[in-house]
Amino acid sequence: MAGPRAIQGPAMTDPLKLERRRRAIHGWLLLSPALAMLTVFALYPSVATFWTSLWSRGTRRNPSEFIGLENYRALLEDPTFWKVVWNNLLYAGVTIPASIAIALIMALWANSRIPARSFIRTAYFTPTVLPMIAAGNLWLFFYTPSFGILNKIGALFGAPSVNWLGQPDTALWAICIVTIWKEAGFFMVFYLAALQTIPPDLKEAAEIEGASRWTYLRRIVLPLLMPTTLFIFVNAMINSVKLIDHLFILTKGGPSDSSKLILYYIWENAFAYFDRPAAAAMTIFVLIVLGLLAAFQFLVLERRTHYQ
Template sequence: MNHYAEMERRRQHMYGWLLLTPAAILLTLFAFYPSVATLWESLFSKGTRRRPSEFTGLENYSDLFNDPTFWIVVENNLFYAAITIPASIAIALIMALWANSKISAKGFVRTAYFTPTVLPMIAAANLWLFFYTPDLGVLDQIGALFGFESVNWLGRPETALWAVIIVTIWKEAGFFMIFYLAALQTIPADYKEAADIEGTSRWTYTRRIVLPLLMPTTLFIVVNAMINSVKLIDHLFILTKGGPSDASKLILYYIWEMAFAFFDAPHAAAMTVLVLIVLGIAAAIQFTYLDKRTHYQ
């Protein structure tokens, strides 16, 4: 009896490993190995034909911390994240609550909200480039009707990053709305009926029942929004290319520029490692602290 039980246990273990193998192979090839290779490359100097690369330890990281442009980019990205994450989540929640309510043309409203999401970022950036073009753009045309002067929205340091932020919020809000809309439809209708019987207002019902039940979804969206805040660079190539004077340059664009424009792969690798460390710390906080406080047992 023990022999057959041991064989069954081994067979179950084998099935488990077989199921894990495809995912393990993909993660190794496209996540673990690139991460280790990037970390290793960040410890060497930039090599040339005449002078091969040498092991320099943490010198590349020291160079980054002493680079004024690096800190400008970090500040830009922190400001970019601080605005786009809460704004896009708040707008997505409002849109989801409205799209889930009893309104006419509900399907059209949901489609209209989700349409920006299906557009490629390059196409969306070109669309907004038409809005921002000085004199000829939609914004300046509307401003001219009220006597406002033309503004070079993408060519001024004061407005360039804000212009990029608006495009991101417009693009991201519809995507996050889908998650909220799916979560809203899982809330039992009995809760709303009970609240109506008790005479609870719509605002109180939303604040005391709906929003707490949406917290797991909100946490998931926050993590995705945080990741997107350091990985979306497509629109920068079309809109500003990081200018003017690095006013709209973000960390991933700077990594690309360092690696493929300046051909300085070690410093680009060092910046990539720093981004991975920050995202890893954020993920650890999510799984060890916030996740326990947002799920109801």
């Protein structure tokens, strides 16, 4: 009896090993395009950026030298950097919740039974399809002192002319308004798609139970929209760091760095001042912050989100 068992054992396990190996190879082949893209466009640039941040700024007479974390120390001692960080935090703190709230309100209205619903949806989404440079030029006309539409409207009520983009107290807020106007329609599309997946039976059941519209919205709609809200929040957070197109048109970070954001400051150091190591150090700082926020998303927010 021992002989046949000893012979049949490898014969039974070899097909299983071959099947597992075939599935593993098939899985890696499916993952290889994504891994190649991530390696070329994400991992390698990140490693190269970190390596660049460890060197000094080089010139023809003084070639760059390895200085370790000196660029990071100089970055932490740079008052302009901290002013830019504060500007970006304020910019994100204003644009993210405002864009999400306005997008939700527009989606709820555009999803209801109202006349010209298709026209309203198109009108809300129109700012999204405009290039940011075109949107910046459009709002530049709105903000122009004395001749801009906003000052013309204010003059009808006796308000003085305001240089919206030329004053430190108003420049960043003017940039925030442009961003909210541009992004709210884009986020509305995701909310609108999510609202259309909610079964109408839930609303009928809530009406039978005597629940008000506010109760239905708060108890049923908003919890079911949490996955979409989380997705929109992550996109809005990324956009608050990467959007700099309108700064080139409207303020160029001025006046007195009052509207300068982190990505514009990185571009300025890399391509205007030709200080690539300092720009690389700031880039690593941004990647670390975004990584921590991503970890918070997966460890905390993801667990509090119900997908069904």
